[in-house]
Amino acid sequence: MWALKFLSFGLLFVAVPVSNLQAQGTRADYRRSAELRKRFSGKVFRDRIRLKWFADDQGGWYRVDLADGKREFVLVDVGRRKRRAAFDHEDLADALTEATGKAFDPEKLPLEGLRFSADRKQCWFRAVGKGWLCERDDSKLQEAEEPKNFDPGSDRQPADWKRPGFESPRNRRSPDGVWEVFVKEHDLHLRNRRTGSELRLSGGGDQERSWSDNVFWSPDSKRLVAYNTRRGAKHTVHMVESSPQKQLQPKLHSHQYLKPGDEIPLRRPHLFDVSSGREIPVSNKLFSNPWRVRELRWNKAGDRFTFRYNQRGHQVLRLIEVNARSGVARAVIEETSKTFLDYAYKQFLFYLDDTNELLWMSERDGWNHLYLYDSRTGRVKNQVTRGHWVVRGIEKIDVKARQLWFRASGLVEGEDPYHIHFCRIDFDGSNLVRLTSGDGTHQVRYSPGGDYLVDTWSRVDRPPVTELRSATSGRRVCRLEQADISALKEAGWQQPERFRAPGRDGRTGIWGVIYRPTNFDEDVEYPVIEKIYAGPHGSFVPKSFRSSFDTQVLAELGFIVVQIDGMGTSNRSKAFHDVCHKNLGDSGFPDRILWMRAAAKTRPWMDLSRVGIYGGSAGGQSSLRGMLV
Incomplete structure (x- = not known):
């Protein structure tokens, strides 16, 4: 049982002496809360530009x-x-x-x-x-009439540098225009568009095993890969609508919803030779239990294709290559984890065809980083990025210069580890350049030519600053704007407060934000409410500046509202994230409790004898567990 008891927001708080306590929910509180967004709207200037x-x-x-x-x-x-x-x-x-x-x-x-x-x-x-x-x-x-040669300027971003040929295009029609694939009587067929002749490619199709006619053609039109999907199990879930509007009796609603352990849809790639109309058998030993097969891609010669295989359970991830002549499959890369591989947000694959290399993202050293592979041998040539920080995304890849641009967090010592900065590095891991500067989280827009970037950075307690910088060296060209929040302050805006405290291990920093009502009185004791979302797929405490938050609207009713990213959420180390493995009920509560206690030590107006919790979706699950455990 947690040492600090959580109660549901909306329930009565525990009884305490009334001296120095703030009464919640007065008519004036609700009126002020309802008008808060309008009150602060349009009060911030020079906070954003579009160059x-x-x-x-x-x-x-x-x-x-x-x-x-x-x-x-x-x-x-x-x-x-x-x-x-x-x-x-x-x-x-x-x-x-x-x-x-x-x-x-x-x-x-x-x-x-x-x-x-x-x-x-x-x-x-x-x-x-x-x-x-x-x-x-x-x-x-x-x-004067509009001059033809005058330049209106453009805010167009550069063309997508990141993923040329990331996945081969799908099409019913072959690249040479001769062949067309279609499905008839549950099987895959091929039609010659010149002669009209038809050929059945697959056999044994039925309603339980369906083919997609949106196939992957080899560049030379000699072969194709099609997905066949076996339906998942039927698992009917029933819900009762207790008080339907159009009838007196309760109403039953039923729908299909697969649960852990159920048989899920099974999709596998099948290889066909066009000239013979025969399937080239490919052993599924390396991809026998897929949660997902995706990103299928032919090489330029059309004699090999690759795809990424995520095994059910998310503990095995493979990049598989198939020899299109023999059907022999091999694992170019294999990632395994005793806990889980973050398949949703920490995956990146980029082919460097001319040098037989590829870039790959992995958390194998405990942090999310990039690796350069020899695509022929599957050997790691070198780790591109390294350190106790995480790559958050790829911005640009310059194949000729062998450089890449990326987003990272945790890179700057002393800053909030969730702050995003933009960087450049060589493929061999040398010449790491941080392109952005300023203690805040950064958003950038590149010039159309890609030589410069407009960087806007801020924090919840720091109004935006916009600067023009070189996209190569990070050198600041000039400051463009500094946000003006004087009107916001005059309207009574209460600045959120960032706070950091050690987590359950006594070392790892847990970061959160504290919101106060606009009529805050430090001599009054306020009940505390946490807005929680502990979903493991991200981190959720705001990092950039806003004139109003929904948490502020709640605080206006006479509460101190907090948001915290506890262990088990993403965008920190692998160990930090792994806390959630088969442990979603943890919800980071041990860290959240320690954080609140640490904050309250120097903030006597936080009354931890009256604590509430609320959230939506995964936050609702955490809220219920906080009440019951």
């Missing part, structure tokens, strides 16, 4: 929208490493007033369709139904 890059990738422009309809137009010059006004707003307002006879407010210029000349000396825009050409240095203005 429209010029075609040369050496600058661009953006608009800043401010309070009361005010706006600024900003020009960015990479070469000069500066941002500046796109034009003199006051002079342009005067010029427009003179040209149209209408008064223009320099802080509310109604410019649309803005674009610039290649030398940035002129700009063109639409206003009051007309087109205008403006000299940027002196704001001389003349009515």
Whole structure:
């Protein structure tokens, strides 16, 4: 039994003396809570931009929208490493007033369709139904049609660098256009589109074993791979609707829902030779019990294909290669775990065909990292990333330069280990460069040419900062914006507080956030409510800045609300994550309890004799267990 008793939110809290206690749920509390989002809405400025890059990738422009309809137009010059006004707003307002006879407010210029000349000396825009050409240095203005060679800028992201040929395309029709696959009478058939002749490829099909006619063709159209799926077991789950609207008696609802241990759908790849119409047998010894078979991919020569096999139970993962001539299968890579392999969020595969290599993601050293493999031998050539931090995702791969760009967390010592930073590294594991800087979690958008990135970083207690940086070296070109939250503070915004405490092992940091009501009084003792979500597929405590959270709305009713990522959740070490293995009921409660106790030691206004808990989905399961255990 937990040392700290959890009670369900919505139930009566335990009886305690009323001195220095906050009464919850007054009419004023509910009114203030209901109006909180509206009260804080539209009170943050300069927190986000969308830079429209010029075609040369050496600058661009953006608009800043401010309070009361005010706006600024900003020009960015990479070469000069500066941002500046796109034009003199006051002079342009005067010029427009003179040209149209209408008064223009320099802080509310109604410019649309803005674009610039290649030398940035002129700009063109639409206003009051007309087109205008403006000299940027002196704001001389003349009515003009839209110039053909002026650049409006683009916020388009670079083309997808990451996964060319990640999976071969599926199609009914062969690449040479001669053949077409279709299903008839539960079996797979092949039609010659030139002669109209038909050939049955498979046999023994029935309603329980279905074929997909969306097949994987070899590049030379000589072979194809099709999936055959055996249906899973029938497992009917019944639910009773106690009070249906259209009848007096309860209503029974039944649907199929497979549970652990049930026979699940079984999908396997089958290889066929087109010229003979025969199946080339492939032993399923290496993929006999799949939870999923996916990412099937032919090589360029069409004599081999690979696919990823995740064994049911998620303790075996293989990259399997099949010789298309002989049907012989081999495991190029095999990952095993005594607990589980995170198949959903910690998998990455990238083929380097020209050098017979591939990039692979694994937690084998206790942290989520990338490895370079020889695809012919299945041997690890080198570990690409390493350290007590985790790769969170791949941004870009430059095959020629043998470099990759990626997201990581836990990389910067002293920061919240969930903060995301962006990095670059060589395939051989050398020259690791952190491209972002600033104690917060980062989001980036790349220039269309990929040479620069716009980095916006923040924390729940730190308003966003937006900077322009080199996407190669990380060198800061210039700061673009610093968010203005003065209006938010004037509206009574209560800043969330980050807090860290040791977990159950006495060493590992457990991170969370504390929310207070806007009328917070440190001399009052408040009951504490945790919003919990302990699903093992992610981490859930907010890390970036927002003007309002749903937890804040609840706090406004007179509570201290907390969110915590305990052990068993993701995005830390493998050992941290493994706590959830066959142990979902743990929900990180030992860590959460220690965290609350540590927080309350220096925060006497947190009354741990009155603790509530709530959550949705997995959070609901944790809430119920917190009540009962």
